Amino acid sequence: MTAPSAGLRGGLAGGAARGAAWNLLTFGLSKGVLLVTTIVLARILRPEDFGLLALALVVILYLDVLGDIGVGAAVIFRPERTVESAQRTASTAVSLAAATGLLLTGATVLAAPAVARLFDEPELTGVVRVIALAFLLRMLGTVHRSKLEKDMQFARRVVPEVTGTVVKGGLSIGLALGGLGVYSLAWGQVAGALTTTCLYWLLAGWRYRPAFDRSVVRDLLRFGIPVTLLGLLSAVSQTLDQLIIGARLDAEALGQYAIAYRLPELFLLHFVFLVSGSLFPAYARASDAPDVLRRGFRSALRMVSLVTVPVGLGLALVAADLVPVLFGPQWDRAVPVAQLLAITAMLRTLSFNVGDVYKAVGRVGVLNRLAVLNIVVTAPVLWLLAPGGIVAVAAGLLALAGAMTVLRFAVASRLMAVPVRDLLRDLLPATAAGAGMSLAVLVATALLQDLPAAARLLALVVVGALSYVAVLFLTSRSTLSQVLSVAQAAAGRRPADPGGGATTSSDPAAGASVDR
DSSP: OOHHHHHHHHHHHHHHHHHHHHHHHHHHHHHHHHHHHHHHHHTTSOHHHHHHHHHHHHHHHHHHHHHHTTHHHHHHHSOOSSHHHHHHHHHHHHHHHHHHHHHHHHHHHHHHHHHHHHHTOTTHHHHHHHHHHHHHHHHTTHHHHHHHHHTTOGGGGHHHHHHHHHHHHHHHHHHHHTTOTHHHHHHHHHHHHHHHHHHHHHHSSSOOOOOOOHHHHHHHHHHHHHHHHHHHHHHHHHHHHHHHHHHHSOHHHHHHHHHHHHHHIIIIIHHHHHHHHHHHHHHHHTTTOHHHHHHHHHHHHHHHHHHHHHHHHHHHHHHHHHHHHHHOGGGTTHHHHHHHHHHHHHHHHHTTTHHHHHHHTTOHHHHHHHHHHHHHHHHHHHHHHGGGOHHHHHHHHHHHHHHHHHHHHHHHHHHTTOOHHHHHHHHHHHHHHHHHHHHHHHHHHHHTTTSOHHHHHHHHHHHHHHHHHHHHHHHOHHHHHHHHHHHHHHTTSSOOOTTOSOSOOSOTTGGGGTTO
8 A cells, every 4th residue: 555655755756866966967067167167257357247247137037937938847747648749749839939939039139228228238238139149049948958857857958058058158258358348248148058959959859840739838828827927026036136236236236246146146046946957847746645745845955955054154154265266356345245145045045945846736826926025025125225235235135035934934834734843853954064064164264364365265165064064973863864865866776765864863853854
């Protein structure tokens, strides 16, 4: 009687773990290249150039959400009984994405001057028009990427994502050295999008055949439109700070803010996005098994916090050395902003994966209501704080993120029938180890003041990593066993324990994963 349930839980955990492992490899390679590219470009270009690109990318982010119409998520969610049905759905989805992409690209080209006037940045017109081409190219590859995620073939995503990032970075650096300024960043985006999409078409394992099945379109839109609304609300929530800084301050201030944001974005936000890429398909497969979803959510919360808590705290602790060492002294204004945004991003990651559960069981409306509330509260607060500068905006964002994280956990606790105390127990190992790590790094910082910044940074990273693992070993050995189990599942060497770890231990937090 228990075998099917155990098989589902084991398959869910093992599939998600392997997906996360391949996503992590893709993430590590592509974001490593992106970090190197940013370091080089930050020493060539002006802060104003990064500010203009940030505004253009905000505009295109909204287009990405609207143009997709939730097609990618709908392709993952829609069950297919035959190969022919899957082919018809995928081809129709490509046709739909291409049509909306062309329509929105044309509208963006026409609206670019109005966008430039809105932010009082004349040069923004040309930048937005170039970036719009990158948006269209990405749209043409969204279904191929989603098909790979649906089939949990995450290994095939490595080449397109990494190669696209390399092309984007290489061309951007070359054009920047040639004096193209902000356009070097914009044309790099186009080249990266073209490369990634072409490779997805080559490696996706199926061939597009022109099709436009109206019944398929209705099914895709029925699921996709609520997801699109969620994505749009999420995009507004994520970019309100940049929009307000661009409107109330100037491109130089936004450039400093954008560089400060880049660090937590690379090391924290992109990490949870890649985890989400493997969790949502896994949750969708278990949408009719609430107990499995609850266990999966709590296991993911525990695992994600073990990464994001030390990284968020660590970035905040070493930012004073990290920013000037990586990007140069012209970015000193970004240091306190980076410290605040690192903690903000860490808080956001803790409740991030609950959204994938709600999408998997068709409760997108809950996320939409939370997103609306976040926007309604955040917009006026940041608007009032913006004249105080980018540090004031970052501080306000941190306070709001803390409040929203508490609210999201409260809602998740109620709707998923998981007591808040159990969610807090899942966070206890990472929190305790993070506190010990922070103390060790602060002491080391005081002792190493006379070292050069680069040497001190390296020493602090080593001290932080060793102290975090040491405290975790002393306070929650079962957590390390759980991490090993997940790693072995990711490597395909053994099925992941669906309970998420050991079932017996003297560790007070050990039982947190047993009843998932």
